[in-house]
Every structure is written in structure tokens, then in C-alpha cells.
Amino acid sequence: MTVYSLSxxxxxxGKTTTAADLVAALAAxxxxxxxxxxxxxxNLTRRLGVTDDTEIDAVAADVLTGDASAPEAAIPSPSVPGASVLVGTHDLADLDQRPEIITSLRDHLPEFAELWDxxxxxxxxxxxxxxxxxxxAADVVIAPVECATEAYDQLGRLNEVIDRxxxxxxxxxQQLHWIVPTKYRHRRLIDREVVELLTEQFPGRVTSPVREAVAVKDAYTDGKPVSIYAPGSPIAEDYSDALATIIGRPAPQRKSPAPIPAHG
Structure with missing residues (x-):
């Protein structure tokens, strides 16, 4: 079992969008x-097709507190065959006064390695x-970073928390293993500069960038990862390339590179 945490x-x-497409890529x-x-x-719950009408016996917060096990709480994703979901709810907001939850997933998930890969x-x-x-709990820590200076600055804080x-x-x-540049626009100078800075500071740990696209919002509305909502779209191909690097599989070959549209 490999545990990927996105933070x-x-x-x-683009953290949740990336998480949903990682789920879809692994399931595929x-x-x-x-x-x-x-x-x-x-938001991840919704991106994986779970709605207010979905029958749920327990949620992610129950697993963190030990009131339910992961198999008891997990439900099949309606939009990603082969994937199950621990649903995120407002109950999670009450857990910041429960220090015992810090090691809950680290200790609990290995018990069910025979159920999930x-x-x-x-x-x-x-x-x-x-x-x-x-x-x-993570074996692999992934930071999706918007191609903007303020988002780039957050990496220092994340690194500090992991180190200390x-x-x-x-x-x-534990360390920060991968950075996924998101909302990338090739023609915008700041986007190219952010990717260059990330590559210099974290050599070997930066994936190819994922461009900005309207399909991200449309996929959320439809309750699907982008790669399932719009397979073959430029952003789906971007995620395929970036996530193949993380998963450790070669990216699929394409006959020609997808054109990058001009924005702003």
C-alpha cells in the first residue's frame, strides 16, 4: 500500500483537482x-461523485477518532470505478482539539493493506x-502549487512543518516528494518564472506543469475527475504526464503535442 498525501x-x-485525478490515474x-x-x-468527495443523496454510514472524521474503521466508512466512488471514498464533512472542523488523531491514519491504514493498493x-x-x-501517514507528499508568487511562498511553510x-x-x-505546478499559462511570464524557480530549488521533484482550464470547474459540477469528465482534453493530458511521473509509470505517447492556448 502506498499512501499519497496532497497538501x-x-x-x-488545484490541490483537490490533482487529488481526484491521481485517484482516477491509479484506478485506471x-x-x-x-x-x-x-x-x-x-470537495474531493464531490469530485468523486458522492452527493447528498448517497447513503453513508460513517465519515472520515469517524475514522480519525476511531469511531469507525476505514472499511466500515468507505463507500464506492460513483464516478471512478475501482475507487472508494472516506467522505469529508464539517465534523472534521471539530478535530483540532483532539491531538490523538495525529497518528490515527499512520497507525490505522496499514491494517488494511490487503483491501487497497x-x-x-x-x-x-x-x-x-x-x-x-x-x-x-504519507509515503509520498505532493504539493500542487499554483503558478503565482503567493502560492510558491507557501512551500517554505510546508517544508518547515514537515522538517520540524x-x-x-x-x-x-519525511519530506516533500513532488511539486505539481498548476494553473499554468505558457504565455504569462510569472508562470514560467515560478516553474523555473521551483525546478531550481527542488531539482528532480517538479513535474511538468498543468495548465489552467475551464474543464476543472465543469468537471466538479459533474462530480468527476477532469480526466474522466474530459478525456483527451489538454488539461487531462497534462495531468496524465504529471501524474505518470509521480506514479512511476511512463506517460502515454501522443502523436503530437497538444497546443497551449493563449490566455491573458
């Missing part, structure tokens, strides 16, 4: 995937105890 301390960075390889939504807004954890855009729990609070004892040797 960045800024909303709107025939792997059994558990998606854990630790954001109280439940991979786990993808989406975190809230804040460094509370819930996010620490995800970082402590996670790596010493909670997950010895």
Missing part, C-alpha cells in the same frame, strides 16, 4: 484506491491537526 497551505491551488491502472477527504468542505489523502488548506495526520513536526518522530525522514 499546500493555500486554497485554490487497475489498482484498488481509497480516497480520504480530510477537508471539511468535502493505494490511498490518496486530500487535506484542508491549513496546517491543523488533520493535515498533520495526513503528513504523518513530522520528520523527527511522527514519520522519520
Amino acid at each position: 499546500i497551505l493555500k486554497g485554490g491551488s 491502472l487497475g489498482r484498488r484506491v481509497l480516497a480520504i477527504d480530510l477537508d471539511q468542505q468535502g 493505494d490511498v490518496v489523502i486530500d487535506t484542508p488548506p491549513a496546517m491543523g491537526l488533520v493535515t498533520l495526520a495526513a503528513l504523518a 513536526r513530522i520528520a523527527p518522530r511522527l514519520r522519520p525522514g
Whole structure:
């Protein structure tokens, strides 16, 4: 079982979109995937097709507190065959006063390695105890970073938290493994500069960028990852390339590169 945790301390960075497409990419390889939504807004839950009408016996918060096991709480994703979901709800907001949850996923998930091949954890855009729990459980830490200076600045804070609070004892040797540049526009100078800076500061850990696209919002409305909502679209191809690097599989070959539209 490989546990992927996605984290960045800024909303709107494409973190949940990236998490959903990672779930879809792993499932497409025939792997059994558990998606854990630790954001109280439940955006990953919705991107994986779960609605208010979906029958749910327990949620992600129940698993963190030990009131339910992961198999008891997991439900099949309506939009990603082969994937299951631990639903994110507002109950997660009450857990920042429960320090015992920090090691809950780290200790609990290995018990069910025979049920799932991979786990993808989406975190809230804040460094509370819930996010620490995800970082402590992770085999692979991924930071989707919007191609903007303010989002880039958040990487320093994330690195500091991992180095000071996670790596010493909670997950010895933990680090930031991958950075996915998102909302990329080739013709905008700041976007190219951010990618260059990331590549210089984190050599070997930056994937190819994922462009900005209207399909991201449309896919959310339809309750699907982008690659399932609009397969073959430029942004779906971007995610295929970026996530293939992370998963460790070669990206699919295309006859010609997809054109990058001019924006702004």
C-alpha cells in the first residue's frame, strides 16, 4: 500500500483537482484506491461523485477518532470505478482539539493493506491537526502549487512543518516528494518564472506543469475527475504526464503535442 498525501497551505491551488485525478490515474491502472477527504468542505468527495443523496454510514472524521474503521466508512466512488471514498464533512472542523488523531491514519491504514493498493489523502488548506495526520501517514507528499508568487511562498511553510513536526518522530525522514505546478499559462511570464524557480530549488521533484482550464470547474459540477469528465482534453493530458511521473509509470505517447492556448 502506498499512501499519497496532497497538501499546500493555500486554497485554490488545484490541490483537490490533482487529488481526484491521481485517484482516477491509479484506478485506471487497475489498482484498488481509497480516497480520504480530510477537508471539511468535502470537495474531493464531490469530485468523486458522492452527493447528498448517497447513503453513508460513517465519515472520515469517524475514522480519525476511531469511531469507525476505514472499511466500515468507505463507500464506492460513483464516478471512478475501482475507487472508494472516506467522505469529508464539517465534523472534521471539530478535530483540532483532539491531538490523538495525529497518528490515527499512520497507525490505522496499514491494517488494511490487503483491501487497497493505494490511498490518496486530500487535506484542508491549513496546517491543523488533520493535515498533520495526513503528513504523518504519507509515503509520498505532493504539493500542487499554483503558478503565482503567493502560492510558491507557501512551500517554505510546508517544508518547515514537515522538517520540524513530522520528520523527527511522527514519520522519520519525511519530506516533500513532488511539486505539481498548476494553473499554468505558457504565455504569462510569472508562470514560467515560478516553474523555473521551483525546478531550481527542488531539482528532480517538479513535474511538468498543468495548465489552467475551464474543464476543472465543469468537471466538479459533474462530480468527476477532469480526466474522466474530459478525456483527451489538454488539461487531462497534462495531468496524465504529471501524474505518470509521480506514479512511476511512463506517460502515454501522443502523436503530437497538444497546443497551449493563449490566455491573458
